[in-house]
Amino acid sequence: xxxxxxxxxxxxxxxxxxxxxxxxxxxxxxxxxxxxxxxxxxxxxxxxxxxxxxxxxxxxxxxxxxxxxxxxxxxxxxxxxxxxxxxxxxxxxxxxxxxxxxxxxxxxxxxxxxxxxxxxxxx
Amino acid sequence: xxxxxxxxxxxxxxxxxxxxxxxxxxxxxxxxxxxxxxxxxxxxxxxxxxxxxxxxxxxxxxxxxxxxxxxxxxxxxxxxxxxxxxxxxxxxxxxxxxxxxxxxxxxxxxxxxxxxxxxxxxxxxxxxxxxxxxxxxxxxxxxxxxxxxxxxxxxxxxxxxxxxxxxxxxxxxxxxxxxxxxxxxxxxxxxxxxxxxxxxxxxxxxxxxxxxxxxxxxxxxxxxxxxxxxxxxxxxxxxxxxxxxxxxxxxxxxxxxxxxxxxxxxxxxxxxxxxxxxxxxxxxxxxxxxxxxxxxxxxxxxxxxxxxxxxxxxxxxxxxxxxxxxxxxxxxxxxxxxxxxxxxxxxxxxxxxxxxxxxxxxxxxxxxxxxxxxxxxxxxxxxxxxxxxxxxxxxxxxxxx
Numbered sequence: 207x208x209x210x211x212x213x214x215x216x217x218x219x220x221x222x223x224x225x226x227x228x229x230x231x232x233x234x235x236x237x238x239x240x241x242x243x244x245x246x247x248x249x250x251x252x253x254x255x256x257x258x259x260x261x262x263x264x265x266x267x268x269x270x271x272x273x274x275x276x277x278x279x280x281x282x283x284x285x286x287x288x289x290x291x292x293x294x295x296x297x298x299x300x301x302x303x304x305x306x307x308x309x310x311x312x313x314x315x316x317x318x319x320x321x322x323x324x325x326x327x328x329x
Numbered sequence: 330x331x332x333x334x335x336x337x338x339x340x341x342x343x344x345x346x347x348x349x350x351x352x353x354x355x356x357x358x359x360x361x362x363x364x365x366x367x368x369x370x371x372x373x374x375x376x377x378x379x380x381x382x383x384x385x386x387x388x389x390x391x392x393x394x395x396x397x398x399x400x401x402x403x404x405x406x407x408x409x410x411x412x413x414x415x416x417x418x419x420x421x422x423x424x425x426x427x428x429x430x431x432x433x434x435x436x437x438x439x440x441x442x443x444x445x446x447x448x449x450x451x452x453x454x455x456x457x458x459x460x461x462x463x464x465x466x467x468x469x470x471x472x473x474x475x476x477x478x479x480x481x482x483x484x485x486x487x488x489x490x491x492x493x494x495x496x497x498x499x500x501x502x503x504x505x506x507x508x509x510x511x512x513x514x515x516x517x518x519x520x521x522x523x524x525x526x527x528x529x530x531x532x533x534x535x536x537x538x539x540x541x542x543x544x545x546x547x548x549x550x551x552x553x554x555x556x557x558x559x560x561x562x563x564x565x566x567x568x569x570x571x572x573x574x575x576x577x578x579x580x581x582x583x584x585x586x587x588x589x590x591x592x593x594x595x596x597x598x599x600x601x602x603x604x605x606x607x608x609x610x611x612x613x614x615x616x617x618x619x620x621x622x623x624x625x626x627x628x629x630x631x632x633x634x635x636x637x638x639x640x641x642x643x644x645x646x647x648x649x650x651x652x653x654x655x656x657x658x659x660x661x662x663x664x665x666x667x668x669x670x671x672x673x674x675x676x677x678x679x680x681x682x683x684x685x686x687x688x689x690x691x692x693x694x695x696x697x698x699x700x701x702x703x704x705x706x707x708x709x710x711x712x713x714x715x716x717x718x719x720x721x722x723x724x725x726x727x728x729x730x
Contacts, residue, residue: 261711
């Protein structure tokens, strides 16, 4: 049911972990849904220097988290904000229809992390 | 890769002897049992022998066994057939929140037809309280339907006591025994059961064949009109090869019952003890002792079931989970929620259901790889014993679920 790319990111997830003193943290989902994604960012000069994730969820949740970190590494915040959940799914060669709205929230977590960074910076 | 099958509650491999007779009754002995000629008489005899075999496993009479397409059909026939035939007597049915969907959705259908259904809760072990059944009975109650053993957590219900209660109150008692038949000794008279559903493929028989036991004298209506097969209760040419296969499977289950139970129970206890020893932050789901001999069900906190299943599958182990992702719906198992588990604990459940083909080596291998998988997933999870999640973090998608 999952594409090879999903299984690749699920079995060898990229950038798992946390960042100490992150520039921003974003979290979406909740335990009721069965998916929680947390993204940590290290931003310097408007560029994502490092990104890590921790995810509680199904295969699709883990794979989308991993993929989004790969997509935004080294990108500017503006570029990162343009990445949508659908783009993440597309980069994984698609997700099963049932997973599209419940486990495909990684871009939302990323955007939350960027918002967190921006609001911290503003203070 | 060597593969280990720990999903016998989903389905079992067909026994080789069963497969042999099944094939024989497709290619060589193919007559229609309703035909007068030799070919028909030959298969008629085989169908009736199979009926006797199913009856013998349950302590029933052969004329109280009716063949169906499986557990779902038997459940539908029991519920709707009793409801429609006894409508004048009353419109109230008692069941539980942990039944299989074949019972629950049939009940929902009956509600639309004007019947009133009481769905009894269960305790933290998924056990129905006999007292609750007693208190739910009204003068309109026509049927009590309580599963024999739960398919997810394996808890064996107080069937004898409920059967007694039903008998005293002159209410029909149905039990969905799909998971129990062949795995647990059942005598319909000892347990005061009026109707019982069973399925072939849960006891090393073929898929697409099942049966319903209906005590002599029970007033029931057929749901399907046509020929006069199965004494007009279930029209349609008999699935002869399936019936013969079910007959052989029930015969073997009766003969091998004690040794099968002993074998599977030993492995189950070893697996449970091993998991409890090697992995922390877990919860055994279902009753500690009163559970199916092959059922192991744990929740592993902080991780989700589907990713656990995928990882086990990559290591060659087939299992199942009550997580939403694997249930085909967006909610985790209704059984685990009914037992009072939180959503996240229910999402992290794993069912390993053992069968007669499993070995000590299978259990040892599972105990080797499972702790590694759990540890790896936990290292990726934002949840832990002291995790602080954003309070009530809104999942704006949840509303769409």
